[in-house]
Amino acid sequence: MAVIKKFSAVKKIQKHLLGIQNLSIKEANLILDEAKNFISLNRSASKKLDLLRGKTQINLFFEPSTRTQSSFDLAGKRLGADVMTMNVTNSSLKKGETILDTAMSLNAMHPDIIVIRHQDSGAPNLLSQKVNCAVINAGDGLREHPTQALLDALTIINRKGKIEGLKIAICGDILHSRVARSNIYLLNMLGGEVNVIAPKTLMPNSIEKLGVKTYTNMKEGLKSCDIVMMLRLQNERMKGSFLPSKREYYEYFGLTPEKLKFAKKDALLMHPGPTNRGVEIDTKLADDINVSLIKEQVELGVAVRMACLKLYCK
Amino acid sequence: MKEKYFINARIIDPSQNLDVNGGLIVNEKGKIKAIGKNVGKGNIPSKADKIDLKGKVLIPGIIDMKVFIGEPGFEYKENFRSLSESALSGGVTSVVSMPNTSPVIDNVSMVDFIVRRGRDKSNINIFPSATLTRNMDGKLMTEFGLLSKRGIIGFTDAIKTVQNSEIMSRIMNYASELDVLVMQHPEDYELSKNRCINEGEISTRLGLQGIPYIAEKIIVERDLSLLEEYPCRYHISQLSSAKSVEVIKKYKNNNLKFSSGVSINNLSLNENDIGDFKTFLKISPPLRKEEDRKALIQGIKNDLIDVIVSDHKPEDEESKRLPFAQAAEGSIGIETLLSLCLELYHNNSLPLKKIIETITYNPAKILKIDKGTLKVGKDADLCIFDLDQPWKVDVSKLKSKSKNAATENRNLQGKVLMTYLKGEQAFSLQ
Numbered sequence: 001m002a003v004i005k006k007f008s009a010v011k012k013i014q015k016h017l018l019g020i021q022n023l024s025i026k027e028a029n030l031i032l033d034e035a036k037n038f039i040s041l042n043r044s045a046s047k048k049l050d051l052l053r054g055k056t057q058i059n060l061f062f063e064p065s066t067r068t069q070s071s072f073d074l075a076g077k078r079l080g081a082d083v084m085t086m087n088v089t090n091s092s093l094k095k096g097e098t099i100l101d102t103a104m105s106l107n108a109m110h111p112d113i114i115v116i117r118h119q120d121s122g123a124p125n126l127l128s129q130k131v132n133c134a135v136i137n138a139g140d141g142l143r144e145h146p147t148q149a150l151l152d153a154l155t156i157i158n159r160k161g162k163i164e165g166l167k168i169a170i171c172g173d174i175l176h177s178r179v180a181r182s183n184i185y186l187l188n189m190l191g192g193e194v195n196v197i198a199p200k201t202l203m204p205n206s207i208e209k210l211g212v213k214t215y216t217n218m219k220e221g222l223k224s225c226d227i228v229m230m231l232r233l234q235n236e237r238m239k240g241s242f243l244p245s246k247r248e249y250y251e252y253f254g255l256t257p258e259k260l261k262f263a264k265k266d267a268l269l270m271h272p273g274p275t276n277r278g279v280e281i282d283t284k285l286a287d288d289i290n291v292s293l294i295k296e297q298v299e300l301g302v303a304v305r306m307a308c309l310k311l312y313c314k
Numbered sequence: 315m316k317e318k319y320f321i322n323a324r325i326i327d328p329s330q331n332l333d334v335n336g337g338l339i340v341n342e343k344g345k346i347k348a349i350g351k352n353v354g355k356g357n358i359p360s361k362a363d364k365i366d367l368k369g370k371v372l373i374p375g376i377i378d379m380k381v382f383i384g385e386p387g388f389e390y391k392e393n394f395r396s397l398s399e400s401a402l403s404g405g406v407t408s409v410v411s412m413p414n415t416s417p418v419i420d421n422v423s424m425v426d427f428i429v430r431r432g433r434d435k436s437n438i439n440i441f442p443s444a445t446l447t448r449n450m451d452g453k454l455m456t457e458f459g460l461l462s463k464r465g466i467i468g469f470t471d472a473i474k475t476v477q478n479s480e481i482m483s484r485i486m487n488y489a490s491e492l493d494v495l496v497m498q499h500p501e502d503y504e505l506s507k508n509r510c511i512n513e514g515e516i517s518t519r520l521g522l523q524g525i526p527y528i529a530e531k532i533i534v535e536r537d538l539s540l541l542e543e544y545p546c547r548y549h550i551s552q553l554s555s556a557k558s559v560e561v562i563k564k565y566k567n568n569n570l571k572f573s574s575g576v577s578i579n580n581l582s583l584n585e586n587d588i589g590d591f592k593t594f595l596k597i598s599p600p601l602r603k604e605e606d607r608k609a610l611i612q613g614i615k616n617d618l619i620d621v622i623v624s625d626h627k628p629e630d631e632e633s634k635r636l637p638f639a640q641a642a643e644g645s646i647g648i649e650t651l652l653s654l655c656l657e658l659y660h661n662n663s664l665p666l667k668k669i670i671e672t673i674t675y676n677p678a679k680i681l682k683i684d685k686g687t688l689k690v691g692k693d694a695d696l697c698i699f700d701l702d703q704p705w706k707v708d709v710s711k712l713k714s715k716s717k718n719a720a721t722e723n724r725n726l727q728g729k730v731l732m733t734y735l736k737g738e739q740a741f742s743l744q
Contacts, residue, residue, distance in 0.1 A: 021519070100635055120637030121521035122591035141639070143521025178521060205524055206515035
């Protein structure tokens, strides 16, 4: 029975989830398929599983986060793992400890999986080289936020049945957005067509090489789009003057019911949150259950993270 | 010391426009006595040392115009002893040391210290530079006259740029009177703040803030405009982009006198080599596109860029084992300088004589020093290398105290065999 043994040893998935860039289509679909199973579980009365019983999950957050952190927290607990969350924003770092020092001391506690968010791009990659367990990137600098892209994809699939052939507009502060980058990679990989819309000062250099069409005008960029993904204007990253004012930004790039009409009639609205109402999105639009998928994104986020924890936790 | 006869050598000396198979004699005082095709053909006196080079290449000892040593303040990264050992194994016999030590070299007593340490602890020629401005803060110029008298070869803020145009104009104006060398690292801080690699597709993919080429170009243009008003001995330490080379061309066509350099890193690597956040490739100026690399090579070919430097910058593990944005800039490279230069010959990028010129004769001319030549009567600082010997850059075998080599594990062709300082053997590959 050597043959069967050999087959079971074939790796279904890589050791770490560092970014969509490192993911194959097979792996992405595996995660999405796995996540679908958890959607109904999360809606049922008894949500607890014991898939990860005895496993230790450490959430290592160097940057403040509410929804991603709680989503990972809940996902781990629902799978039966022991979850510990560490906010390193104001403790060790101020004492001069580097990320690797922190990693080494955590590693000594034998975690099975580390979920990390860090303000520096590439920090999860560095961490993954030094620890023995799986590492999941929960957002690094301006680079990637893979689980957000996966949950966005799952939300779209859940509503539209597929991604292939859909036209998706990503609009807003692309320059400072890891969510935009991960989404571009994943949506392209799954056969979607991506438009990015931003003022020139918030458009990253050579972004078109990632396989997107760029627009600086909502009317053209939203034309015949199935999904409109709005991004938050990241004030905390605004080092320097990118825009004259929030008011002017809203005038040209804020999503209003009028501007949404440029997209397809049945276009749906997404936002990774937290939203700045009145800056990038009209407040009524954000709450409109007929077009807004914002709540669903949060809901499916837990399912996607459960899938990731299950698949990557060895 | 006995007389030495180097025979059967391929001698390349751009200062004499020489590329011949012949010999070279070093007298008892370590000076070059004779050089040429027929040297060593006749009888060699029995009391003299005969060194048969069997067709290997002999060039003047290499001059590296940009080297960070680490003394004082960073001895754990590099000191004079380790630096001179690594220099000699790379065929380098003279270096210009950078002044951004701790404390910085900006006053007479620090210069005395560095000159003394350089003399006592190293066996290569150390030509120390001092800072352009006190404490490298870009505000007050240092005492160019007094420092020069104490043995300073030139003035530079090393890794920093004088941002204020008024101060820069005064520096140039004042320096012209004293005929001192001003070396600028061209970088506009507002355009490069918090950024670490070339701005482009790679920076977008890696999520790192990119330094646009214009950050360099704008300072090059400003300084050359100022130089037209205040002609002085002006040198641009390092260029990294094609656009800067265009600016250089424009001003050289207007007969403006100045010189410029480029790091071997920017000639051997490009931004794609950074791969998955390799911090050893975080350098300043940053690695740019392949087109930029090619333009820099073309710049050397067209005499727009005069020197190649190693930009040897030792950094310890703690400074490099960090997320990319936090990691220190710089790479060691003094030991691999010649071999990487020879790579440009082997891949048909540059003619051999041109390469040798950029690391011997040209720096000597810019620095106004009696080195980088094999003319009769000069010090016999020699570098002898095998043009073809293959080797692999194994950082554990490099002699530098720090191991941050951007070209780690690279396969190279061409290796230094022997280095002589004033006629004495200072290094031999064995």
